[in-house]
Amino acid sequence: MNLEKLLRPNIASLTPYSSARDEFSGEASVFLDANESPYNGPFNRYPDPLQLELKKRISVIKNVPVENIFLGNGSDEPIDLLFRAFCEPGKDNVVSIAPTYGMYKVCADINNTEVISVPLRTNFDLDSIEVLRAVNENTKMIFLCSPNNPTGNALDAYEIKHIIEKFEGLVILDEAYIDFCKDKSFVPDLASYPNLVILHTLSKAWAMAALRLGMAFASEEIIKVLNTIKYPYNINLLTQKKVLAQLSKQKPNAKWMRTTLLEREAMATELNKLQFVLKVYPSDANFLLVQVEQPKKIYEFLVDRKIIVRDRSNVLLCENCLRISIGSPEENANLIKSLHIWDDYQK
Ligand SMILES: *Cc1c(COP(=O)(O)O)cnc(C)c1O
Numbered sequence: 001m002n003l004e005k006l007l008r009p010n011i012a013s014l015t016p017y018s019s020a021r022d023e024f025s026g027e028a029s030v031f032l033d034a035n036e037s038p039y040n041g042p043f044n045r046y047p048d049p050l051q052l053e054l055k056k057r058i059s060v061i062k063n064v065p066v067e068n069i070f071l072g073n074g075s076d077e078p079i080d081l082l083f084r085a086f087c088e089p090g091k092d093n094v095v096s097i098a099p100t101y102g103m104y105k106v107c108a109d110i111n112n113t114e115v116i117s118v119p120l121r122t123n124f125d126l127d128s129i130e131v132l133r134a135v136n137e138n139t140k141m142i143f144l145c146s147p148n149n150p151t152g153n154a155l156d157a158y159e160i161k162h163i164i165e166k167f168e169g170l171v172i173l174d175e176a177y178i179d180f181c182k183d184k185s186f187v188p189d190l191a192s193y194p195n196l197v198i199l200h201t202l203s204k205a206w207a208m209a210a211l212r213l214g215m216a217f218a219s220e221e222i223i224k225v226l227n228t229i230k231y232p233y234n235i236n237l238l239t240q241k242k243v244l245a246q247l248s249k250q251k252p253n254a255k256w257m258r259t260t261l262l263e264r265e266a267m268a269t270e271l272n273k274l275q276f277v278l279k280v281y282p283s284d285a286n287f288l289l290v291q292v293e294q295p296k297k298i299y300e301f302l303v304d305r306k307i308i309v310r311d312r313s314n315v316l317l318c319e320n321c322l323r324i325s326i327g328s329p330e331e332n333a334n335l336i337k338s339l340h341i342w343d344d345y346q347k
Pocket of ligand 1: 077145204
């Protein structure tokens with residue numbers, strides 16, 4: 001893979017913004033170079049543009065060198081930056097699977113980039129041959145999501161590998177739900193695949209959605225590109241500090257994870273007892289995709305009872321499906337109770 005060639009020409013030749021902290025990052029006692037206020041510490045100073053302290057911690061947790069880590073304002077930021085770096089608007093395209101996470105298409109549309117969508121098989125398995133067949137000379141990236149949203153299943157590792165090995169552009173593998181999954185992450189394989197970008201997030205298993213921290217793991221070359229085009233101070237000080245404090249506690253809190261996985265199985269069992277439930281799809285994530293009779297009516301019934309689930313019934317291959325996040329045991333019991341009331345109405 002030739003990264004230079006893959007980049008948009010204007011990005012390949014870009015002179016990035018150079019901040020005061022880029023030009024001097026050593027120790028000093030008097031900083032008069034950034035037009036900051038001397039008052040109201042610690043909020044008066046610009047935060048570290050490359051979040052080194054936080055990256056060192058994440059490096060230990062994920063076993064990835066600091067040079068191979070990019071941190072963004074949620075995973076949405078690296079997704080958008082990848083389009084801006086590699087896809088010439090109105091010319092280049094990306095290939096993705098369907099159904100999948102909606103943000104890839106939104107970022108593509110914002111960047112005036114076509115998405116060539118390849119349907120998963122009816123059991124939601126990935127067909128690597130079909131994905132590769134969809135590629136043409138203007139395809140810069142392939143987006144894969146495993147475990148996939150909204151289907152909940154992990155994609156087959158051999159199919160994923162086949163795509164990474166055969167495609168000459170970048171493969172973006174979104175592993176937002178990997179902590180809920182038995183299959184292993186592709187992170188340990190990163191060094192063997194210079195065209196692979198892996199996305200992780202603190203928004204799901206790590207229970208920090210409000211702090212907005214997404215991670216991209218990739219070759220040093222790719223990470224440099226993302227750093228060059230990001231906003232200089234994309235992660236604010238409060239997020240850097242709060243995340244660091246939370247991460248020094250533990251991995252994704254082991255007790256929360258255990259409860260969520262037990263609840264996922266218990267919920268599937270309970271849902272299968274309901275007359276109107278046609279199918280509960282197997283899940284490798286913290287949600288269940290459930291095929292039901294009359295999804296819209298059930299959705300409205302639950303809203304009236306102040307319970308919100310996600311109506312996915314208009315999504316390709318998800319006809320009549322609701323997507324239900326695994327909540328706390330109390331929240332889940334509340335949902336199941338309401339669904340029994342609905343079931344009794346139908347009789
Ligand atoms: C929730 C989710 C994310 C996380 O997005 P953030 O911007 O990091 O909160 C990423 N990818 C998928 C597939 C998701 O479902």
